[in-house]
Amino acid sequence: MxxxxxxxxxxxxxxxxxxxxxxxxxxxxxxxxxxxxxxxxxxxxxxxxxxxxxxxxxxxxxxxxxxxxxxxxxxxxxxxxxxxxxxxxxxxxxxxxxxxxxxxxxxxxxxxxxxxxxxxxxxxxxxxxxxxxxxxxxxxxxxxxxxxxxxxxxxxxxxxxxxxxxxxxxxxxxxxxxxxxxxxxxxxxxxxxxGAWRVPTFVSDALPRDRYDHSNGPIDFERLRGARIGILGHGASAFDNAITALRTGAASVDLCFRRPRLPRINPHRALENAALMTHYSDLADETRWRIARFFRRQDQPPPLRTFETALAQPGLRLRPATPWLGLRERDGAIEVDTPAGPLVFDHLILATGMAVDxxxxxxxxxxxxxxxxxxxxxxxxxxxxxxxxxxxxxxxxxxxxxxxxxxxxxxxxxxxxxxxxxxxxxxxxxxxxxxxxxxxxxxxxxxxxxxxxxxxxLLPFLADYAVPELHVADDFEARLSGCAAPQVQA
CATH class of the missing domain: 3.50.50.60 (FAD/NAD(P)-binding domain)
Incomplete structure (x- = not known):
């Protein structure tokens, strides 16, 4: 049953x-x-x-x-x-x-x-x-x-x-x-x-503060309704902000990144085992340094669900091999130089991570x-x-x-x-x-x-420790010493 x-x-x-x-x-x-x-x-x-x-x-x-x-x-x-x-x-x-x-x-x-x-x-x-x-x-x-x-x-x-x-x-x-x-x-x-979440200086030096945001900070997306938005970066934060902007009513989002293609493999998953995560600090300095450099070079893709959700949003354009070479304000818009020619936006979001400082x-x-x-x-x-x-x-x-x-x-x-x-x-x-x-x-x-x-x-603490475990009458030892010796039978 x-x-x-x-x-x-x-x-x-x-x-x-x-x-x-x-x-x-x-x-x-x-x-x-x-x-x-x-x-x-x-x-x-x-x-x-x-x-x-x-x-x-x-x-x-x-x-x-x-x-x-x-x-x-x-x-x-x-x-x-x-x-x-x-x-x-x-x-x-x-x-x-x-x-x-x-x-x-x-x-x-x-x-x-x-x-x-x-x-x-x-x-x-x-x-x-x-x-x-x-x-x-x-x-x-x-x-x-x-x-x-x-x-x-x-x-x-x-x-x-x-x-x-x-x-x-x-x-x-x-x-x-x-x-x-x-x-x-x-x-x-x-x-x-x-360190700190920082915007690249070629952006902050060229634009007033109200024309850009860092992806890991407060953003008034309502203010960006109808705006053409450029995002620099290809990590999870870049895609998350693209989704939020488009769902809030942005006219378009161009997600630009330097790599010719997005990473496909997430090397972080390879390290998620008990031995490595428990004893990582015991590895040789050279090994730890090379692993850190490997992650710097390889990076990881955005989560699959995030990526699919972003692609489903009307108005999203992915632009691989599109680093930003320079920018300026022109006629009320932001003109960004790229290897493929200029791109024009109303607002920028920098998904550029943290500066170590x-x-x-x-x-x-x-x-x-x-x-x-x-x-x-x-x-x-x-x-x-x-x-x-x-x-x-x-x-x-x-x-x-x-x-x-x-x-x-x-x-x-x-x-x-x-x-x-x-x-x-x-x-x-x-x-x-x-x-x-x-x-x-x-x-x-x-x-x-x-x-x-x-x-x-520690020794004074031990000497002062006075929590009894054996509870007997105060005169127990005296009474015990007056008892006759026990009889032992052959």
């Missing part, structure tokens, strides 16, 4: 079930880090996390699970606007396969699948080709609530600097400047954490020139040189910065779990598919740093 599957939990029941699972697995572990001696120990966080996107939240959950009790998460966005998901991200679905998610710590009731099924049903998940972007953001919000993660919204971190044996964060919040002390800091600042990050104002870079630690053959990769930080196996000089040893208390790590830890370490494998390295590194800092107090 066949039996029907058990009913799926409601969203409210799933929250309770997830918390019950956590409790059954010992969450959170007992606190283990001795309190700081000296004035104001309560004002010192064990870990300060900059960024409340997916990496920041999952890192905080893992650290809390391991018994850290004072974790503070700072994010400049308002509640619900953390990360790119409701701001500049315009893709319909995530690129990562829906089964390659590492946020759930092998607890099914914490998984995005169980969360999605509780809202839409098991068949809806089975039919889902990829996780919708807005559903992923809603899942992350639920995840933070399950773990009761303390996010301090509207908090822009302006600097991270040494303060004796600690790290000081300068934070602007609600128009006020605050100062927070922490033993360790995790920078979970995402895809622009090593540690000094451009406000939180790195003090730190940026004190950390070791790949260009200082590794000398490739001349034909394998790459200025962009050489400008990225050379991180240790736990994502910590390494100091240029012994005087700046404090930088090893700061961990770069963001795009800065792509040479040291591979292109997947901070992605959705990489969290399961790479994030434990970060957690072990933070905890190792905290333990070594507390090493001098």
């Amino acid at each position: 066949s039996t029907s599957p058990p009913p799926l939990p409601t969203p409210e029941h799933l929250t309770r079930a997830a918390r019950d699972d956590l409790a059954a697995l010992g969450f959170p572990a007992p606190a283990w880090l001795p309190a700081l001696t000296g004035p104001g120990p309560a004002d010192v966080a064990e870990v300060a996390i900059v960024g409340a996107g997916q990496s920041g939240l999952i890192a905080a959950a893992a650290l809390k699970w391991d018994g850290l009790t004072d974790i503070r998460i700072f994010d400049g966005a308002a509640p619900g606007a953390e990360g790119p998901w409701t701001t500049f991200a315009r893709m319909q679905t995530l690129r990562s396969p829906k089964t390659q998610v590492g946020s759930e710590f092998n607890v099914p009731n914490l998984s995005v699948r169980r969360w999605y099924e509780s809202r839409h049903g098991a068949q809806a998940w089975a039919d889902l080709p990829a996780i919708p972007r807005t559903e992923w953001k809603a899942y992350l919000d639920w995840y933070a609530a399950v773990f009761d993660l303390p996010v301090r919204h509207g908090s822009e971190v302006l600097d991270v600097a040494p303060e004796g044996a600690l790290v000081a964060l300068t934070v602007r919040r609600e128009g006020r400047i605050e100062r927070h002390l922490a033993r360790t800091v995790v920078l979970a600042t995402g895809l622009d954490g090593a 540690l000094a451009a990050r406000p939180e790195l104002a003090t730190l940026h020139d004190k950390v070791a870079l790949w260009g200082e630690r590794f000398r490739p053959a001349p034909e394998e040189a790459d200025e962009r990769l050489a400008s990225l930080p050379y991180l240790d196996r736990h994502f910590a910065f390494l100091p240029r000089t012994a005087d700046d040893a404090w930088v090893a208390r700061v961990f770069a779990f963001n795009v800065s790590s792509i040479v040291s830890h591979g292109p997947h370490s901070t992605s959705i598919s990489g969290h399961r494998h790479a994030l434990p390295r970060l957690v072990r590194g933070v905890e190792r740093r905290l333990l070594l800092d507390a090493e001098g107090g």
